[in-house]
Amino acid sequence: MPWRGEKDPYRVWLSEVILQQTRVDQGWSYYLKFLKAYPDLSSLAQAREEEALLAWQGLGYYSRCRHLLEAARMIATRFGGKFPERHEDLLSLPGVGAYTAAAIASFAFGLPHAVVDGNVIRVLARFFGIGMAPGTAEGKAAFAGLADRLLDRKDPGMHNQALMDLGAQVCSPRSPSCPHCPLQGRCIAYRSGQIKLLPTRDPGPRVTDRYFHYLVIQAGDSVYIRKRTSNDIWKHLYEFPLIETKRPLGPEKLIRSRPFCDLLGNLDFRIWETRKAPLQKLTHRRIHGSFTRILVPESSARLEGFLRVPVTELSRYAFPRLIFSFLQGNPLTLLGLMTGL
Ligand code: SF4
Structure with missing residues (x-):
């Protein structure tokens, strides 16, 4: 482990949270990136959630990032900004379970927790x-x-390691x-x-299938996005307008579906293409994603509940990996120029 022998509880905590669902080789660069942006507890406690999620983008399981922020703020207010040492106090922090509490207690404080x-x-x-x-x-x-x-x-940290x-x-x-x-x-x-x-x-675990049909609605050089706010996966990340179905749905049926008509019924639109996303496997879910690119005139009215964002500014928003990968493989900037809509 690159962080082996680390005694600073903040760094131990950060590394253990990153490693909860991530391989060491993948997590190392995020660990460095996070430490650079938030070198200590107090800087993390003051961080804006949107910026922290952006730094976490691509690592997946975003609740870990939200819990890091919540826990840092809790340490600032309840523990006077000092990392708690007692095992039960560690367990009271959001996102800290038995494993992480024992790792912090033994590695950083030399306490006897396996x-x-x-x-x-x-x-x-x-x-x-x-x-x-x-x-x-x-x-x-x-x-x-x-x-x-x-x-x-006598040396629980060494034993555990x-x-x-x-x-x-x-x-x-x-x-x-x-x-x-x-x-x-x-x-x-x-x-x-x-x-x-x-x-x-x-x-x-019982795994359920979910079918996410994203509508990438492009007006000129802008697209529509919104923040996910419900208590579901990817909370507080951004996404394109989404139609979710319980079963697979082809592009023809999608554009005749009620939610699609409710969203775009009054607009002049043209379907550009539909692309399937690689299957995304989460712990309890399989996400079958597709992206339908739709062109609407640049002068189109705003879509209720959505932000209209220039595609050149999308990098300022944190997206789930499914969307992030789509954007990486499908630059949107050219489309408006190509179609002249
Ligand atoms: S603990 Fe047993 S099974 Fe594991 S490597 Fe050692 S000998 Fe092999």
Whole structure:
């Protein structure tokens, strides 16, 4: 880990939050970018949410970013701007669960709290031959209790780091390096040939499919966007006018649908093209996206509830990765010039 040995609780917290759903190689540049923009707690507490979300754009799971801001503000007001040390205070911060609290407490403050992440669970399950599914209530309690009993209370930060590193670099999910593992002599999974069976898989989450049809409505060199405000994925990020359906819907049916007519019925418009977006997989959802580019005359009236933004200024707004990728692959600036609408 590039941030290994870090003792500053702010930096430990930031790195752990970034790593919650992100690989190290992907998260490192965001960590540096965030530290540059917000070098300490007080600068993050004063940050504007829109700017922070923009710095986070592309990393996904944006609730992490919103929670960082909320927690920084909470530390400023409730804890006098000083990072709390007590485990229960850490757990009271938005977005901080048992894993992150234990990581901050042990790495930054040397307190005896065992970190239990996927790497630690894998080592424990294999070494002790534990068949319980770690995501069940029973499994969670068993692995947390075992990790706590094993913890070296004299140097919990080093102990946690060592176990996590062993899981990440030696006892890897698919091809563990058992011949080089210091635990090999007493490892039950190795001796009984159960490495591929442990840890036991948790029952998968129920995944639902959602169909997002974005309307990229272009008037001259401007497009219409709005901020997502409901308690749903991508809250507070921006998006194009969206029609969501429960089932797939082709472009012909889309433009005859009620929401489409309600939005564009009174306007003179021309459909330019429809593009499918690559499937986006979230933890509990699969997002099937499409972008229909629609031209309306430059003199068109404003669309109620939407901002009309020059395409050259779209980079000032934070979008979900689905839209961000579309914009990267489909520059919109030329379209108005090409069509002369
Ligand atoms: S011996 Fe192999 S399976 Fe056992 S802990 Fe080491 S790397 Fe993991």
